[in-house]
Amino acid sequence: MIADLAIRHRRVLTVFSAALAVRLVFNLGLHPPLDYVFSDMAGYLGRAARLFDQAPGVVDPYSTFYPFGTHYLVALIQALFGRESRHAIGVVFAALGAGAVAYAFATAARLCPSRPRLLAVYAALLVLHVPHVMLGGFVLSEIPFAFALAASVFHLVRHDTTGSMGDAAMAGVALAVGATLRPQAAVSVAILALVFALRRGRRPGPAPARLSASSVLAFAAPIALVVTFGALRAQHHVGRYAFISTNGAFNLAIGRCHASRLSATKTPHSAFEAPSLKHLETFKDKHGIEPLIALDPALGPTVKIDAEVWDEAAARRKAAECVRATGALRQLKYSASHVVLMYLYNLPWPTRGALANVWAGLQLAWIPGALVGLARGATRPRSSEALVAAQGWALLLVAMVFFGEARLRVPYDPFLMWMALAAYAPIAERLYARLRRRPR
Numbered sequence: 001m002i003a004d005l006a007i008r009h010r011r012v013l014t015v016f017s018a019a020l021a022v023r024l025v026f027n028l029g030l031h032p033p034l035d036y037v038f039s040d041m042a043g044y045l046g047r048a049a050r051l052f053d054q055a056p057g058v059v060d061p062y063s064t065f066y067p068f069g070t071h072y073l074v075a076l077i078q079a080l081f082g083r084e085s086r087h088a089i090g091v092v093f094a095a096l097g098a099g100a101v102a103y104a105f106a107t108a109a110r111l112c113p114s115r116p117r118l119l120a121v122y123a124a125l126l127v128l129h130v131p132h133v134m135l136g137g138f139v140l141s142e143i144p145f146a147f148a149l150a151a152s153v154f155h156l157v158r159h160d161t162t163g164s165m166g167d168a169a170m171a172g173v174a175l176a177v178g179a180t181l182r183p184q185a186a187v188s189v190a191i192l193a194l195v196f197a198l199r200r201g202r203r204p205g206p207a208p209a210r211l212s213a214s215s216v217l218a219f220a221a222p223i224a225l226v227v228t229f230g231a232l233r234a235q236h237h238v239g240r241y242a243f244i245s246t247n248g249a250f251n252l253a254i255g256r257c258h259a260s261r262l263s264a265t266k267t268p269h270s271a272f273e274a275p276s277l278k279h280l281e282t283f284k285d286k287h288g289i290e291p292l293i294a295l296d297p298a299l300g301p302t303v304k305i306d307a308e309v310w311d312e313a314a315a316r317r318k319a320a321e322c323v324r325a326t327g328a329l330r331q332l333k334y335s336a337s338h339v340v341l342m343y344l345y346n347l348p349w350p351t352r353g354a355l356a357n358v359w360a361g362l363q364l365a366w367i368p369g370a371l372v373g374l375a376r377g378a379t380r381p382r383s384s385e386a387l388v389a390a391q392g393w394a395l396l397l398v399a400m401v402f403f404g405e406a407r408l409r410v411p412y413d414p415f416l417m418w419m420a421l422a423a424y425a426p427i428a429e430r431l432y433a434r435l436r437r438r439p440r
């Protein structure tokens with residue numbers, strides 16, 4: 001039976017093996033995650049350590065500021081392999097990165113099973129995707145979240161053709177786990193709900209499998225459980241319910257104030273910088289030219305909230321103050337600049353180097369094709385491609401409402417690349433056929 005499964009899924013297994021080999025070399029030989037413990041990485045490891053060192057049930061308000069999924073994952077790895085293991089985190093993060101690649105490839109193979117050349121190009125791009133490989137060498141949430149997001153999309157696409165309740169449940173579990181890592185997964189859920197709502201009308205595209213009540217329940221139940229747990233956890237630590245973590249309003253204030261730095265006066269060491277906005281602020285000093293989009297802060301580049309860092313109400317009041325100070329048009333300009341910052345003026349923090357810079361330039365080539373894919377998904381909600389496009393729309397909405405940067409984009413890159421390749425492939429084939437018809 002195992003041999004039959006291996007033969008049936010040999011392409012996916014080949015892609016997974018190649019992606020795993022690349023990521024193991026990077027994580028174990030070139031860039032072990034535990035050799036780069038600073039900033040956010042130190043925070044995740046510190047919160048994981050407190051799970052071991054603190055008594056169960058100790059009230060720790062600061063622990064609610066970040067989503068709990070990543071430091072729970074780190075603590076689980078350390079519980080299984082030992083807190084002193086130097087390689088376990090690198091191996092697990094390499095496997096999660098390779099799993100994200102395999103799931104993305106399997107989704108594409110299901111959408112276009114008869115396009116082997118297109119799939120081969122896509123597989124190579126996924127395996128060698130530089131930001132994806134490099135981020136796996138840090139203890140951050142992006143790679144686990146990329147795995148959860150890719151898994152959810154694959155199972156949703158397969159459910160589209162099979163109607164399997166098991167696939168609906170797996171998609172729900174994956175998005176529920178993704179929400180514990182990065183609560184922006186809730187936006188994907190909302191966009192997917194809109195896609196399924198649009199399918200009820202007369203829309204172009206092939207008819208998908210029937211969406212049964214049992215499938216909806218199987219999909220929604222794990223998400224509801226995780227949201228409930230997150231709300232109860234926040235209530236235990238800070239006395240108020242919250243969605244997974246308490247940093248959502250803080251990030252909203254950064255985006256709506258267009259500030260490069262935000263801090264809470266009542267919590268020590270609570271100053272946080274948005275790397276993409278910070279790069280805008282310092283771009284002219286470093287390069288001697290003005291950026292196409294300049295930092296245009298509502299209340300200055302540094303903003304303070306007179307509250308604890310986990311006080312979401314205070315952060316929302318600050319965001320509202322900035323909206324009142326700027327007006328609708330300036331806020332729209334902020335949102336547009338956030339979309340641009342997903343590709344320009346910053347690398348996926350904390351990656352750096354010549355290879356990362358070159359790859360960032362190459363990523364610009366996907367933008368026109370990805371826009372075509374987003375438009376197709378919006379106009380053809382009954383197609384399985386709409387489930388892939390939904391992730392691109394979710395990314396745009398998150399960036400516009402909060403703030404945009406290249407690191408935010410990386411977990412969604414497999415979907416953007418696939419939409420672009422699917423748009424470019426017919427053009428490339430026509431050009432190739434025309435060249436072959438030319439007389440020598």
